[in-house]
Amino acid sequence: MTTTDIIEYFKENSELVDHFLEEKLVFSESPTLLTNALRYGVIGGGKKLRASLLFATAEGYGVSRQDLLPLAAGIEMIHSFSLVHDDLPSMDNDDFRRGKHSLHKAYGEAMGILAGDALLVEGLKIFVSDPFFPTTLGSRKTVRFLDVLLGSLGAEGMVGGQVLDVESEGKSVTMEDVYRIYRMKTARFIQAPILCGAIAGGAPEEEQEKFRTFGILLGECFQMKDDILDVTGESRTLGKTAGKDFEQEKATLIKVVGLDESLRLMNETFVQAESVLQSIGRPFSVLDEIARFAISRDH
Numbered sequence: 001m002t003t004t005d006i007i008e009y010f011k012e013n014s015e016l017v018d019h020f021l022e023e024k025l026v027f028s029e030s031p032t033l034l035t036n037a038l039r040y041g042v043i044g045g046g047k048k049l050r051a052s053l054l055f056a057t058a059e060g061y062g063v064s065r066q067d068l069l070p071l072a073a074g075i076e077m078i079h080s081f082s083l084v085h086d087d088l089p090s091m092d093n094d095d096f097r098r099g100k101h102s103l104h105k106a107y108g109e110a111m112g113i114l115a116g117d118a119l120l121v122e123g124l125k126i127f128v129s130d131p132f133f134p135t136t137l138g139s140r141k142t143v144r145f146l147d148v149l150l151g152s153l154g155a156e157g158m159v160g161g162q163v164l165d166v167e168s169e170g171k172s173v174t175m176e177d178v179y180r181i182y183r184m185k186t187a188r189f190i191q192a193p194i195l196c197g198a199i200a201g202g203a204p205e206e207e208q209e210k211f212r213t214f215g216i217l218l219g220e221c222f223q224m225k226d227d228i229l230d231v232t233g234e235s236r237t238l239g240k241t242a243g244k245d246f247e248q249e250k251a252t253l254i255k256v257v258g259l260d261e262s263l264r265l266m267n268e269t270f271v272q273a274e275s276v277l278q279s280i281g282r283p284f285s286v287l288d289e290i291a292r293f294a295i296s297r298d299h
């Protein structure tokens with residue numbers, strides 16, 4: 001697989017997931033305003049990286065994308081919820097996301113909070129309540145997907161990481177502090193779709209353990225690149241405001257060790273991630289290419 005192929009793979013997955021969401025995010029009782037805001041927050045935007053990680057891992061075990069669509073769509077809804085809340089005035093206060101106004105800018109702050117909440121809850125419901133999903137994949141696996149996702153989002157995952165992130169603004173931090181924030185805020189929810197893909201494919205426990213390690217290393221690379229792009233990227237390409245980490249005195253690796261050393265650490269972490277992936281002993285060429293994309297991307 002090449003870089004062009006991986007961009008095509010993301011595009012295909014975006015179309016699959018967006019088409020599914022277009023059809024499913026229709027509610028008879030939901031206020032139209034909420035439905036519109038919810039759809040604005042998730043359909044037609046983003047790289048669909050987490051859906052692609054789920055598909056790429058499960059495909060290595062012969063599970064089709066079609067069978068995983070409800071879970072992939074749910075994961076992308078939950079991810080969108082985190083971005084919507086991250087952009088709120090009391091968090092990162094960003095007016096732009098995915099090349100358009102952030103949800104609270106377009107619909108107001110109350111809707112930013114409420115549509116975010118709905119994206120999280122409906123993102124879990126979309127696969128648990130799907131008429132086929134628990135039967136196709138089995139209810140035991142469905143409970144495990146829930147366990148993995150909820151663990152990655154809770155007090156020891158994304159929410160906890162966001163608290164550390166907000167609390168460290170403007171303070172002096174160590175490398176250890178930064179890695180803890182990266183791991184909890186970002187890497188756990190990069191690890192989650194990979195682990196769900198392995199569970200969907202019936203991977204043995206020792207392979208799941210390797211995916212846990214790979215997922216965290218990949219998540220660290222992804223967040224390091226995000227912080228590097230905040231310094232080196234342009235708002236137009238990023239689809240959000242560049243330079244905000246510096247402005248808000250965020251706890252990033254760049255703040256602690258500078259840009260060059262951050263680049264070196266990112267590349268070093270990528271090599272570690274690759275070596276764990278290779279040790280699994282089956283070909284995961286798509287995952288490999290996604291990891292390359294994570295550190296070479298410009299948005």
Ligand code: GRG
Nearest residue numbers: 046047049082085086153158159162185186226
């Ligand atoms: C209650 C679970 C819960 C969370 C609320 C707001 C919040 C706490 C957490 C925010 C976590 C966050 C935004 C982490 C940053 C991760 C990151 C670099 C996201 C960007 O992901 P991309 O580049 O986005 O994949 P696209 O737009 O391409 O989908």
